[in-house]
Amino acid sequence: MKHTISALVANRSGVLAEMAEEFKRRGLNIRSISSGETENPDVSRMVICFETPDDQPGDTGDIVDAVDRMAFVIQVDDLSRREFVDRELVLLKVRRNGESLSQLMQILEVFRAGVVGLGEGSITVELSGDAERVEGLIRMLEPFGILSMARTGKIALKRGDE
Structure with a gap:
């Protein structure tokens, strides 16, 4: 099963490693981990997506x-149990x-993806969206030949006023 947690942590060295x-x-597999400063430069938000075995x-x-x-943890939320909004950034060289x-270009227009680089034999595009949108673009571009790809992993916030 896939899970997402969000943690506000002290912005200091070693936190990510710990x-x-x-x-x-x-024994939990981290699928993605994103960390960055919040509105307070002393605090970072870590969004951790991980899996637990299907049989457990x-x-x-x-x-x-x-x-x-x-x-170093200030607050932690299990977003899997709440409504939340999430996004991921992907860069693709095709x-x-x-x-x-x-x-x-037609595919990129449908997905509202942007062109960030153009070479003689490749095009580099960016897309920000939820996992389904990112995966959809990747599937559509695979037949052309994906030369390289970089993904940020999920970032997320709770919906509403919480």
Whole structure:
């Protein structure tokens, strides 16, 4: 099962490594981990997407409690249990030729993806969106030949006034 937690943490060195170590100790696979400063430069938000084995779906409460007890953690939320908005950024370098450029541009227009670089044999595009939108663009571009790709991983916030 896939889970997403958000943690406000002290913005200091070693926090990311300590957080990853806690998940490693529990044998949990981190699918993505994003961290960056918040409106307060002394605080960072970490969004951690991880999996638990399908045969042991269990409760994410153990890892959430363990994260909450870490000295540098200010607040932690299990977003899997709340409504939240999430986004991911992807950069893709795709093979192109004169004949495929118009097809590529049509696909990019449908997904509202932007062109950020153009070479003689490639086009570099960016897209920000939820996981389904990102995966959809990747599927549509695969037949052209994806030369390289970089993804940020998920960032997320709770919806509403919480």
